[in-house]
Amino acid sequence: MTERIGLIVGYEDTFPPAFIAKVNETPGFRAEYAKFGGTSERYKSPYAVLVDRLSHQVPYYRFHLKAAMLAGTYVINDPLWWSADDKFFGYSLAAKLGVTVPRTVMLPSQSYIPDIDPSRSLRNLEYPLDWDSIADYVKFPAILKPADGGGWKNVSRVNNMDELLRDYNASGQLVMTLQEFIDFDEYVRCVCIGKKFILPIKYDPRRRCYIEAENFLPKALEQKILDGCWALNNALGYDMNSVEFACKDGVPYAIDFTNPAPDMCVRSILPRYFHQVVDEMARFTIECAREGRKNPTVHAYQRYLENPIPRA
Incomplete structure (x- = not known):
């Protein structure tokens, strides 16, 4: 019997065909662009x-993947967890795990939908914010960015209080975070697959590009980065992720690590790394299919279905 592996993608044009071709080299497994519509209960x-690289942009896909997971499909990444996470929670979790993160403060939205009456709907919100205390904790310069975002959208560097208030006042309904700026001497982006495969790549966030380099990290620093990736991916439950570290004076600061649909385009991550990622992604999905693996978050539902609690 042939095991089917479905791929959900958007406009990507290099990873999908390479991944499908690689999986299809293994007898007994067939990768393809997944097709579905009109999902029944x-x-x-x-x-x-199912390998999911688009449900964050297409809500129907996210809802369908939850149904597929309940039906026994292993979904990469788990749609229940992906729906629940946000970047600020990630910082809080990292701090609990002992992974170093920059000082970060989450800020309430600057504005709200018309149905929100500030005098009644926001009675639990401290107002005005204690901006001096917030700035004293984070320090300037700092990075203002969404608490749940990606793709470098709505991200700005603020160097003083005037710039902070200017950019915050322009943020609209977004929930923002103010984060300590790390004046790094090395920046690393790690592509992570299956929680075990961790590929550190030199990265330039100013030009937003990967750089091919060998042995660019001291061994001790590299080990801290690998340990941090391991801890974060296992705690977050991600089988496909990228984790970024800004390194300063031998300390890797985890900057961004909730990226469940990481960039896997050959033009971005360069041919050398692209082929490693494709090979590992194919190997991992085949392993999941062969083992009949199930997502951990669905176990609670399955346990109840198998052993329902009788009504007293």
Whole structure:
């Protein structure tokens, strides 16, 4: 019997065909662009594994993936967890794990939808904010960015209080975070697959590009980065992720690590790293299909279905 592996993508044009071709080299497994529509409440998934790289932009896909997971498909990444996480929670979790992160403060939205009456709906919100205390904790310069965002959208560097208030007042309904700026001497982006495969790549955030380099990290620093990636991906439950570190004086600061659909385009991550990522992604999905793996978050539902609690 052939195990089917489905891929959900958007405008990507290099990773999808390379991944599909690589999986299809292994007898007994067939990768393809997943197709679905009109999902029923008793949905039976034809896929052993679904690799999700687009449901953050297409809500129907996210809802469908939850149904597929309940039907027994292993979804990369887990749609229940992906729906629940945000970048600020990630910083809080990292701090609990002992992974160093910059000082970060989450800020309430600057404005709200018309149905929100500030005098009644926001009675629990401290107002005005204690901006002096916030700035004293984070320090300037700082980075103002969304608490749940990506792609470098709505990100700005603020060097003083005037710039902070100017950019915050322009942020609209976004929930923003103010984060300590790390004047790094090395920047690393790690592509992570299956929680075990960790590929550190030199990265230039100013030009937003990967740089091919060998042995660019001291061994001790590299080990801290690998340990941090391991801890974060296992705690977050991500099988496909990228984790960024800004390194200063031998300390890796985890900057961004909730990227469940990381850039895997050959033009971005360069041919040398692209082929490693494709090979590992194919190997991992085949392993998941072969083992009949199930997402951990669905176990609570399955346990109840198998052993329902009788009504007293």
